[in-house]
Amino acid sequence: MTKKLLIVDDEAEICEFLKSFFEDRDFKVATAHNGAAALEQVARFEPEVVLLDIQMPGMDGLQTLKKIKDNHPKVKVIMVTAVETQEKIEEAMRLGADNYITKPLSLEYLEKDVQDKIDLLAKGT
């Protein structure tokens, strides 16, 4: 089974970097730079896990999260934040985010977390 991951960040370099990191680990990776593109990719690419930046121009991460969870409740979403703004994290968890991780990222932790989410999906939960 191919592991599919969508990376959403307005910073192209972050997307590229994470893309190559996960592709090296046998993931199939798609990227999006804003909320609208992310929603489109979720529908078309059907990822299992989405890494979603909270702070984005236009539709922000929280709004995008809500729409993803509304339309594709099975997709696991890990929020990526530049800073731990407690309110936003709480809001994200309330909206159904599956975890959050702060930048700079610990890749080891991130990889493990993404893998965990995929394992959970495989078990059907």
Place this chain on the structure above:
Amino acid sequence: MRPSVPNARRLSGPRACNEEGPPVLKKTAFSHVRTPKTLLKKSLVALVLFFLGALSAYLLPFLLPSSATWVPWVHHPLLPIFVMTVIFVAAHKPIERLIKKLLEKYFFQKKSFAQMTLMDLAGDLAVNLDLQEIANLVVNTFGEVLQLKTVTLLVPDPLQNNFEVASAYGWTISASKKVRLAVDTPLLKMVHQTGPHILMRGPVLQSLSWQEANALARDLDSLRAGWVIPLFVKGELVGLLAFGALVPDTVFDQGDFHFFREFSAAIGPCLHNALVVKRLRQLNFELQDSQSQWVQKTKLNAIEKLAAGIAHEIHNPLAIISGKAQVLLMQKGPKQLEPNVQDALNTIVKQTRRAADITRKLLLYSQGSRGPQEWVSLEKVLDETLALLAYQASLDKIEITRSLDPELPRYRANMQEIREIFLNLLLNAVEAVGQEGKITVEMKYRREEEILEITCSDTGKGIPEEHLDKVFNPFYTTRHEAVGLGLFVTQQITHRYGGSIRVESQVGVGSMFILQLPCSAETARNGDGEKHGESIFSSKSGR
């Protein structure tokens, strides 16, 4: 002695209006006055009049021209009595006035001296603007000079909308301070009705229905007073001078009351001025306070915006730098890097995390206590923080010991902020100690004071005295690689919880940071109750 009498006359302006008013009070205020002084005066007048009359009757035949001796009524036995009666009627008023003057001059000098002292005081008070000082002087001098049992001065408290005791004589300050008269209490209602007239307990109570009398008596009892002098300035009640006499049946005469009125008219304006000054000071203080709060808030908002902006801009490049280094470090097998390269990459990962911490701390500081609050086990947070530092400490031969109160309560706070406190204090200590030394963290709950005390001491290089007051300033640091936000943030968090932090230090010996957080016994109990299982665990391991 100052020329106080003219002064008193001048200040007695409102006297005219004092003479008017409801007749019922005027009647009751003076109808019971019978002092020894009055009796003495009356008998002296009678004696002098009798002597004058007798003398005139005796001398009458000698004074008449000799030609008149034949007139039959000259020898009438009722003539001396008639003459005496005429003398009595004609000379009564002047003689009484004369006697009164003589008596006041020679026999009641003590009393007029007392009055002069008090009027002198009133003159002195005119230049004083300190309410407390005025109140103390008034009650003490009034009480001492007139030898009263209690004297209490009440002044209006515009914030609470009631009257509070400014100073008391003859009973303890602590007892008197408990007395507060709301503006709708019977006594104040009465005073507002009757105006500047002196209230006398007995007559006033008699003139009221029993319910009203009871209610008023309660107010007077609470003040331990038999008399109340209202102090009015331009129609505004600026104070009440209540007093009780040493002897139960003491009565004051008309002269005394006249003096009380003059005295109250003299001190009223002083009190009024002092009250205005006090209110102005209060307002000024409030203004300053809200202004500084506003400035602080604006500053914090600006910092928050800046920090959030910086965080977003900086954390992305940091994520990439750190990420690339981590990718290299994860390489296994033949691709594995040399140890020195691995070291360099580890440093890069660590330092990017530190750089990110700066903006994180700034944000934490500027956002205030907005994070969720929970029951925090301080011991658990401390241990987690110590675990973070253990690696560095073991490298540098630093011994970290902890000494915890076995009955440490849980504390309601934002976990992250508490972690921040420990981390900053410990990081600071580790830096101070350098290569080798000891760090001790002590936590105890001072039950009587309801204070949670966290002490972090080190055997480091110490802080020079001239820097002690700067260590909590933002961006103050003695190290090149540090930012200088740690202790500042710690202080801000501590203040947010209503606590305090201070430092004691000696160069070459070490430093000790003492952090105190208020933690009421009530709160501590609740915290214990919430997760009992864990609290047993934490108190056990704290031993």
